[in-house]
Amino acid sequence: MRIAATINGQQMQADDVWPGESLLYVLRERLGLPGSKNACEQGECGSCTVYLDGIPVCACLVAAGQAQGRDIVTVEGLAGPSQLHPVQQAFLDAGAVQCGFCTPGLIVATHDLLSRDAEPTDLEIREALAGNLCRCTGYEKILDAVRLAASRMRAGG
Amino acid sequence: MEFLQPTSWTDALAAKAASPEAVPICGGTDLMVELNFDARRPAALLDLTKVADLAQWDIDDGSVRLGAGVSYARIITELSARLPGLAMAARTVGSPQIRNRGTVGGNLGTASPAGDAHPPLLAAAATVEAASVRGTRLIGIDEFFTGVKRNALAADELIAAVRIPLPVGPEQFSKIGTRNAMVIAVAAFAVALQPARKLVRTGIGSAAPTPRRAPAAEQFLAGALAEHDLWESRAELPGPLLDRFGDLVTAAAAPIDDVRGTAAYRLHALGVMARRTLAWAWRQYQSASPEGS
Numbered sequence A: 001m002r003i004a005a006t007i008n009g010q011q012m013q014a015d016d017v018w019p020g021e022s023l024l025y026v027l028r029e030r031l032g033l034p035g036s037k038n039a040c041e042q043g044e045c046g047s048c049t050v051y052l053d054g055i056p057v058c059a060c061l062v063a064a065g066q067a068q069g070r071d072i073v074t075v076e077g078l079a080g081p082s083q084l085h086p087v088q089q090a091f092l093d094a095g096a097v098q099c100g101f102c103t104p105g106l107i108v109a110t111h112d113l114l115s116r117d118a119e120p121t122d123l124e125i126r127e128a129l130a131g132n133l134c135r136c137t138g139y140e141k142i143l144d145a146v147r148l149a150a151s152r153m154r155a156g157g
Numbered sequence B: 001m002e003f004l005q006p007t008s009w010t011d012a013l014a015a016k017a018a019s020p021e022a023v024p025i026c027g028g029t030d031l032m033v034e035l036n037f038d039a040r041r042p043a044a045l046l047d048l049t050k051v052a053d054l055a056q057w058d059i060d061d062g063s064v065r066l067g068a069g070v071s072y073a074r075i076i077t078e079l080s081a082r083l084p085g086l087a088m089a090a091r092t093v094g095s096p097q098i099r100n101r102g103t104v105g106g107n108l109g110t111a112s113p114a115g116d117a118h119p120p121l122l123a124a125a126a127t128v129e130a131a132s133v134r135g136t137r138l139i140g141i142d143e144f145f146t147g148v149k150r151n152a153l154a155a156d157e158l159i160a161a162v163r164i165p166l167p168v169g170p171e172q173f174s175k176i177g178t179r180n181a182m183v184i185a186v187a188a189f190a191v192a193l194q195p196a197r198k199l200v201r202t203g204i205g206s207a208a209p210t211p212r213r214a215p216a217a218e219q220f221l222a223g224a225l226a227e228h229d230l231w232e233s234r235a236e237l238p239g240p241l242l243d244r245f246g247d248l249v250t251a252a253a254a255p256i257d258d259v260r261g262t263a264a265y266r267l268h269a270l271g272v273m274a275r276r277t278l279a280w281a282w283r284q285y286q287s288a289s290p291e292g293s
């Protein structure tokens, strides 16, 4: 089937899509958007997190056909034209990126958290990122990055 | 594979009647895992996410009518005060991403013994509204689970909603697993007290082939509370009463050993959770004013 959706603000379409394949597969393999990562294909790791109609979901668990006509934002859609989004910059500055495989999902999940809550507590950060696994950093630097992003964003950066 | 995408409930029921083999998909958090791993190749998928009615809830005749497609995240933000037991269970499901997509309709569709919505729905005496082109049928939650991952739906039926009576007393839920997030229950337990009717209801998860109640524990507790005038006095529950309740809940279970835990551990955990949730619920009852309870 043909899938047409708004992706990162742009109307995009893919042809000959098997409707049972995942939105993640469509993004990565058909639309050339490899930012969202595929690590588990079963909703456990969060590395494929994207916004679907404004709500963070695992792209690996959305059937391609279900994305028809929806509004999708991936990690590729968060940066400004000439600079990274403050959440992305904070992850780099805080040393929260090692192999980087978990990073796109964590960026989207953090972006969502900070859009709802400008000053989350550590517990709220842990709760909001509970669906995102990282096998490299031990999470401390990720928490640092979220706190850094939050403080910069509150300061208007 | 065919992809059916009705935009109205009438069309969804017509599609299911015309293609009973079509597999419904809502949040996809169970089904997509099976498709991704090639565990299942249905001839047709019936997407329910474009049926707006399914994602609505309202209050009707003393019950919340919860559309099958309302996500756990919305149950938590919109229904915590009205359906505390179900909301507590919803908070323990998966992760934020899973709660944003997963639905109670999908939990009932999968009918896993470990589904977290099931114990509070059993304790709340919920009713499943099954619909087809033939009409609507109300299935009591006690009759809904018919075997391991089996439910009472006919081939042409879809779950429209779950009707959950507004609680008339405290509800509690407890679930045990290896971490706080992303855990399929090793065992779970829900209890609901109904002071006005002097009734108690329970729900056991992950400790039998299906979610089930613990009727002997319910009868014992209701009887003991009445016998000692505890509903009226709201006095402390005696230790032996809590212990006996825990033992009878344990006796109602029939768990197996599996990767998540042994049968013996599940029984032990159930006894602990039964005593604890009852103590929590009783404390709530004690602190509520007699009119407000």
Ligand SMILES: Cc1cc2nc3c(=O)[nH]c(=O)nc-3n(C[C@H](O)[C@H](O)[C@H](O)COP(=O)(O)OP(=O)(O)OC[C@H]3O[C@@H](n4cnc5c(N)ncnc54)[C@H](O)[C@@H]3O)c2cc1C
Pocket: A042, A043, A044, B023, B024, B025, B026, B027, B028, B029, B030, B031, B032, B033, B048, B068, B069, B092, B093, B094, B095, B098, B101, B102, B103, B104, B105, B106, B107, B108, B109, B110, B114, B115, B116, B117, B157, B158, B159, B160, B182, B183, B184, B185
């Ligand atoms: C990472 C991860 C963590 C999870 N953690 C938990 C957890 O902690 N607790 C828990 O209980 N579950 C958990 N699950 C399982 C799953 O999220 C739940 O069972 C959820 O409720 C399924 O809802 P859904 O809408 O996503 O279902 P779907 O996958 O869309 O459907 C599930 C089944 O129900 C059927 N179905 C769906 N809607 C209807 C309907 N209206 N009428 C008839 N049949 C229907 C489908 O055909 C399918 O067989 C987890 C899953 C994942 C991937």
Ligand code: FES
Pocket: A037, A038, A039, A040, A041, A042, A043, A044, A045, A046, A047, A048, A049, A058, A059, A060, A061
């Ligand atoms: S790839 Fe989707 S959650 Fe892991």
Ligand code: FES
Pocket: A096, A097, A098, A099, A100, A101, A102, A103, A133, A134, A135, A136, A137
């Ligand atoms: S940086 Fe490697 S998984 Fe997180």
